[in-house]
Amino acid sequence: MSFKNFLPNRPLTVAVLGATGAVGNELLQLLEERSFPIDQLKLLASERSAGKIKLWNGRNITIHPASPEQFQGVDLVFASAGGSISKKWRNSINAAGAVLIDNSSAFRMDPEVPLVVPEVNPEKALTHQGVIANPNCTTILLTVVLRPLSLLAPIKRVVVSTYQSASGAGAEAMKELKNLTQDVLDGKTSKSKVLPYSLAFNLFLHNSPLAENDYCEEEMKMINETRKIMESPELSLTATCVRVPVLRAHSEAVNIEFVEPIEVRLARKALNDAPGIKIIEDFHANRFPMPVDVAGQDSVAVGRIRQDVSHANCLELWLCGDQIRKGAALNAIQIAELLLPNS
Amino acid sequence: MSFKNFLPNRPLTVAVLGATGAVGNELLQLLEERSFPIDQLKLLASERSAGKIKLWNGRNITIHPASPEQFQGVDLVFASAGGSISKKWRNSINAAGAVLIDNSSAFRMDPEVPLVVPEVNPEKALTHQGVIANPNCTTILLTVVLRPLSLLAPIKRVVVSTYQSASGAGAEAMKELKNLTQDVLDGKTSKSKVLPYSLAFNLFLHNSPLAENDYCEEEMKMINETRKIMESPELSLTATCVRVPVLRAHSEAVNIEFVEPIEVRLARKALNDAPGIKIIEDFHANRFPMPVDVAGQDSVAVGRIRQDVSHANCLELWLCGDQIRKGAALNAIQIAELLLPNS
Known part of the structure; x- marks a missing residue:
């Protein structure tokens, strides 16, 4: 499917894949701090963490294992659960019409995936085809x-x-x-x-x-x-x-x-x-x-x-x-x- | 005075100036481990440590404060008490006929003082005029x-x-x-x-x-x-x-x-x-x-x-x-x- 460059102009349904890791936790905190326009937040993690409840922005959110169904209706997925998880779910995420912002190295060197540091090459973000890669920390x-x-x-x-x-x-x-x-x-x-x-x-x-x-x-x-x-x-x-x-x-x-x-x-x-x-x-x-x-x-x-x-x-x-x-x-x-x- | 390049061919009288620091402690251990030819060992440190007794190679040795008299009869001084201490005692050490091997930065860049790493420029050691500088650790x-x-x-x-x-x-x-x-x-x-x-x-x-x-x-x-x-x-x-x-x-x-x-x-x-x-x-x-x-x-x-x-x-x-x-x-x-x- 082809993607619109911008996200919809309404509060979004956002999923965090890898919600229990160090980066996942920081993502949740920053989404709250920066008042990112969220209507519904879905927390996805491994089977091991499924069923746990996290408090986010005054809401109790149950962690679910990732599945194709979980991505239905989602606008945006932040993934920080490692390269193999990102590769596994990319098609399901994009098929559901969601944009994947991926923290793993899975797609970084893919010539069709923009690799973006907003202070450096922000214009590349808007060329995405469903996936934008977040570079390595260093x-x-x-x-x-x-x-x-x-x-x-x-x-x-x-x-x-x-x-x-x-x-x-x-x-x-x-x-x-x-x-x-x-x-x-x-x-x-x-x-x-x-x-x-x-x-x-x-x-x-x-x-x-x-x-x-x-x-x-x-x-x-x-x-x-x-x-x-x-x-x-x-x-x-x-x-x-x-x-x-x-x-x-x-x-x-x-x-x-x-x-x-x-x-x-x-x-x-x-x-x-x-x-x-x-x-x-x-x-x-x-x-x-x-x-x-x-x-x-x-x-x-x-x-x-x-x-x-x-x-x-x-x-x-x-x-x-x-x-x-x-x-x-x-x-x-x-x-x-x-x-x-x-x- | 002029110095012979080599130390005397007999067990030596050695002084360690800065005997209580990290490097001083290691020096004492290594002098023992490497069977350095020592007849008498003098331990010198600040007034604060004077009077303390250290066990070295089966001997109890009392720490003395440095003084010109302490260097009389000494063949070799290892100094690791900082640059100002080395500068202070250099003349007394050399006047007593002792060679100073100095761990401080005091004399390292003095063109008349060899700066020696034995694996690199051992030949320089024998050009000394009473002082040899030990380089910085890095x-x-x-x-x-x-x-x-x-x-x-x-x-x-x-x-x-x-x-x-x-x-x-x-x-x-x-x-x-x-x-x-x-x-x-x-x-x-x-x-x-x-x-x-x-x-x-x-x-x-x-x-x-x-x-x-x-x-x-x-x-x-x-x-x-x-x-x-x-x-x-x-x-x-x-x-x-x-x-x-x-x-x-x-x-x-x-x-x-x-x-x-x-x-x-x-x-x-x-x-x-x-x-x-x-x-x-x-x-x-x-x-x-x-x-x-x-x-x-x-x-x-x-x-x-x-x-x-x-x-x-x-x-x-x-x-x-x-x-x-x-x-x-x-x-x-x-x-x-x-x-x-x-x-």
């Missing part, structure tokens, strides 16, 4: 920052190292980090179950499957998704993705090579004027973004913007962003807001 | 890895991001990380006193003073000390130094640009054959170095050596090393071992 944070800089001069190459919190691996990983940390403090040694190794006072290279080129999937997502979102298929980007013992919010050390030297003050101004960015940069107090600054916040925090001493055309900067919020749930809702008539 | 770990690679082809530029543990800020910072983490787990909010911000499930850019160019001192140490140790004054290097909630052991994501493409297998072989390096690299199991692997270990662990997809002449790799051990105490003792006759 990619969202990075592109929000790269976009205004790329307007100063074309970006040639980006070298990124990430500091990714447990939240990126879900609510269970956050719980495990707390439990295993308590064990270490109690002098006990215990093994991780959710993550491959204990994150308690430890860190490790992101454990997503390795590609042929020995980059992990998380790193390849950053590379490929950044190119797609920035519409720069030739952009050179390399990433080292690392999981760190932080509960929530990801950080990134970013080295950006432009085709020519860019003055730091111009870069700072461009970032300061750009949407979705908060500069936290007090050189006098040696105070720059930290994960605790951005947990629960909408903006990507940026600081220590400086001329790279090793390369005339490069700038260095540091960013932090809430992985669950701007890195996932908020970005998905911002995409949906682009589809609202008169948005 | 620099030691990095140069151990850069050295064998630089023999494959000249290195043009290095981009590093660090993941530095609390141990780098001393024993008190490690204790604070544990205490503040327990507070977070107990639902309490409490403020840091040792570090400027709480590291509990948090991280921040290294808080050393910022230079004119907006790099912090820790980053400038990496840049300047690496150039001096590698004898590559033109080497381009940029670093982002980050403190992470790990108790012990630093990690580094390193991007290395050579003057020409280098095959990964050749780089891996060079690293594997080099002293002081352990390759931890199981691509099948997605298993690479972690801080917990190297805590208490002598070698720098390296893994995920891969061709940078963004630049034909670049390799990416990941390393972890024990900051207190190879990053400080072990390196200092290895320097001293270079000065032993028939070493």
